[in-house]
Amino acid sequence: MKQLLLIFFFFLSLSVFAEDGSRLWLRYEPKDTADFLIYSKKETATYSIAQFEIKQYWKGKPVELKRMNAKIQGAPYQKEAFNIISNEKTIKIIASTDIGLLYGVYHLLRLQETGQVADNLNIAEIPAYNIRILNHWDNIDGTIERGYAGSSLWNWDDLPEKLSPRYTEYARANASIGINGTVLNNVNANPKFLSDEYLKKAAVLANVFRPYGIKVYLSVNFSSPVILGGLPTADPLDEDVCRWWKEKVKEIYMRIPDFGGFLVKANSEGLPGPQDFGRTHADGANMLAEALQPYGGMVMWRAFVYNPSSPDRAKQAYEEFRPLDGKFLPNVIVQVKNGPIDFQPREPFNPLFGAMQKTPLLLEFQITQEYLGADKQLAFLAPLYKECLDADTYAHGAGSTVAHCVKGIAGVANTGNNANWTGHILAQANWYAFGRLAWKPDLTSEQIADEWLKMTFSTDTAFVNPVKSILLESREAVVDYMMPLGLAHLFAWEHHYGPDPGLNIPGARPDWMPSYYHRADSIGLGFDRTTTGSNTVSQYFPPLDSIYNHIETCPEDLLLWFHHVRWDYRMKNGQTLWENLCQHYQRGVEATYRFQTVWENTQPYIDPERWEAVRQKLKIQTHDAIVWRDTCLHYFQTFSKQSVIP
Numbered sequence: 029m030k031q032l033l034l035i036f037f038f039f040l041s042l043s044v045f046a047e048d049g050s051r052l053w054l055r056y057e058p059k060d061t062a063d064f065l066i067y068s069k070k071e072t073a074t075y076s077i078a079q080f081e082i083k084q085y086w087k088g089k090p091v092e093l094k095r096m097n098a099k100i101q102g103a104p105y106q107k108e109a110f111n112i113i114s115n116e117k118t119i120k121i122i123a124s125t126d127i128g129l130l131y132g133v134y135h136l137l138r139l140q141e142t143g144q145v146a147d148n149l150n151i152a153e154i155p156a157y158n159i160r161i162l163n164h165w166d167n168i169d170g171t172i173e174r175g176y177a178g179s180s181l182w183n184w185d186d187l188p189e190k191l192s193p194r195y196t197e198y199a200r201a202n203a204s205i206g207i208n209g210t211v212l213n214n215v216n217a218n219p220k221f222l223s224d225e226y227l228k229k230a231a232v233l234a235n236v237f238r239p240y241g242i243k244v245y246l247s248v249n250f251s252s253p254v255i256l257g258g259l260p261t262a263d264p265l266d267e268d269v270c271r272w273w274k275e276k277v278k279e280i281y282m283r284i285p286d287f288g289g290f291l292v293k294a295n296s297e298g299l300p301g302p303q304d305f306g307r308t309h310a311d312g313a314n315m316l317a318e319a320l321q322p323y324g325g326m327v328m329w330r331a332f333v334y335n336p337s338s339p340d341r342a343k344q345a346y347e348e349f350r351p352l353d354g355k356f357l358p359n360v361i362v363q364v365k366n367g368p369i370d371f372q373p374r375e376p377f378n379p380l381f382g383a384m385q386k387t388p389l390l391l392e393f394q395i396t397q398e399y400l401g402a403d404k405q406l407a408f409l410a411p412l413y414k415e416c417l418d419a420d421t422y423a424h425g426a427g428s429t430v431a432h433c434v435k436g437i438a439g440v441a442n443t444g445n446n447a448n449w450t451g452h453i454l455a456q457a458n459w460y461a462f463g464r465l466a467w468k469p470d471l472t473s474e475q476i477a478d479e480w481l482k483m484t485f486s487t488d489t490a491f492v493n494p495v496k497s498i499l500l501e502s503r504e505a506v507v508d509y510m511m512p513l514g515l516a517h518l519f520a521w522e523h524h525y526g527p528d529p530g531l532n533i534p535g536a537r538p539d540w541m542p543s544y545y546h547r548a549d550s551i552g553l554g555f556d557r558t559t560t561g562s563n564t565v566s567q568y569f570p571p572l573d574s575i576y577n578h579i580e581t582c583p584e585d586l587l588l589w590f591h592h593v594r595w596d597y598r599m600k601n602g603q604t605l606w607e608n609l610c611q612h613y614q615r616g617v618e619a620t621y622r623f624q625t626v627w628e629n630t631q632p633y634i635d636p637e638r639w640e641a642v643r644q645k646l647k648i649q650t651h652d653a654i655v656w657r658d659t660c661l662h663y664f665q666t667f668s669k670q671s672v673i674p
């Protein structure tokens with residue numbers, strides 16, 4: 029009952045709005061009616077939300093919410109699936125579970141908001157993956173690692189007693205795009221999150237999220253048995269350690285009966301892990317998996333590993349994890365970043381996709397723009413996500429796309445406690461795009477941009493079409509003015525915002541220095557990963573290994589990733605590498621001017637607050653794009669010895 033009342037007051041609170049971006053894409057206008065107050069005591073909280081949303085916001089013919097097995101052709105029973113079927117008089121949303129109904133309701137409202145309600149709807153939707161999860165890199169002190177939208181959404185000091193209304197808003201926003209899991213804390217995990225004090229807090233958040241179909245997970249520190257439990261070791265084969273984890277898991281499930289499981293970063297960037305005891309990643313993951321298995325929980329074990337002694341960082345995850353294929357328990361899923369290095373503006377797909385054939389994989393994207401302009405720059409990431417999802421691994425012949433090789437998708441969240449949630453209002457589109465693609469990877473970037481713009485701003489084509497075009501262009505523009513042609517990691521020390529290709533800190537890890545990645549010299553530019561270089565190309569299936577290996581066949585947008593290319597090398601357009609490099613940097617800057625011009629013309633279509641907020645950000649973007657272009661070209665010029673072509 030308490031939960032239903034909370035939901036009621038939450039919806040009531042939505043009637044007062046400021047145009048600060050806080051409403052996200054959920055800008056449904058309420059109907060002029062009071063009948064949404066009627067609900068039956070027998071209904072679940074999820075069903076009540078579905079009912080509220082329809083009664084409050086749906087403006088078409090009567091809707092019936094029907095719980096029965098949804099008929100999804102060719103798909104097995106799926107508890108999150110739904111049908112929407114309409115005839116002249118009514119619309120039926122059919123699902124076998126309440127969460128399926130709620131997803132159906134949000135789908136129908138999306139159709140309404142984007143002007144796509146047809147007379148005879150016959151829709152069957154089933155999510156492509158069961159795991160569609162956000163990873164929050166939120167710390168216990170309220171800071172967010174690589175977060176650019178304020179502090180953590182979780183007010184740990186106020187929990188478990190005081191609940192922010194934002195927790196419900198967060199859950200609702202996620203449910204509306206099909207996200208069904210959230211890892212509350214940073215992968216650089218503080219063991220304290222497993223203390224009773226913090227489990228109580230996490231349990232309260234889980235209670236808020238549950239009606240919206242969202243499970244809570246926690247990142248764990250591998251040394252927790254030592255730091256929290258006082259044991260002398262965290263060796264995964266030690267009986268006391270196994271017992272400690274089993275007890276801890278039992279305690280968690282007493283507090284959170286539907287707890288999702290653990291996310292683990294181990295033996296990565298200085299964090300502890302099983303290798304500290306001469307054990308493998310599989311030993312570590314399986315020990316945790318055994319503890320979680322009786323409760324249906326799972327382990328998401330990250331494959332983000334690299335160490336400074338390796339000649340090529342891009343090879344290491346594959347080298348460490350590929351030999352472990354088949355050695356993980358069934359409730360372990362290995363979480364792999366989209367590219368082999370680290371969320372760069374452009375990377376080839378990670379060669380582990382397709383290569384781990386006996387181990388389920390979870391694809392990890394970054395929604396927060398650590399390497400794509402933080403909260404200051406427009407970079408609509410659907411094209412980046414699509415590039416990876418649609419990439420052909422050739423693991424089982426042509427057509428074995430990354431999307432087919434994975435069992436779920438994780439996204440490092442871009443949310444914080446800023447009123448507009450994501451720092452840059454247009455970055456809300458990346459949260460939205462992530463959810464939509466995790467549900468349906470076949471959607472196009474254009475469809476997603478179109479939906480998001482119509483729901484967030486206006487359905488007027490005079491607004492939607494030009495803004496959609498700049499959204500779709502924006503990621504490529506960032507690549508152009510930051511790191512074109514396959515360059516990577518030219519960032520200044522630590523903050524990963526601005527450029528510093530010449531950075532050289534004596535004594536620092538070489539693989540944290542830009543020169544490790546760009547390898548500029550008097551001959552040319554780029555990292556030789558061919559068979560005569562670091563041989564990373566051989567981690568890809570044929571024919572990709574050979575396509576990447578040969579300079580003539582390597583796609584030009586990845587040229588400097590795989591090859592060290594002479595400054596005077598003739599590219600496909602007949603001009604030299606140096607000339608092309610200059611053109612890309614210039615093209616990127618010019619695109620940002622276009623973003624400003626397009627946005628200036630949108631003033632009549634949207635509210636002044638959000639219009640001005642975006643306008644300011646776009647100005648910063650042009651300024652900073654110029655800094656990128658000038659810094660990089662002037663630095664590379666010291667090697668190419670050629671003048672910068674304007």
Ligand code: GCV
Pocket residue numbers: 165173174215216293297332370
């Ligand atoms: C959470 C990169 C980031 C780190 C991040 C790490 C990871 O190195 O810069 O902040 O740590 O990736 O994904 O674990």
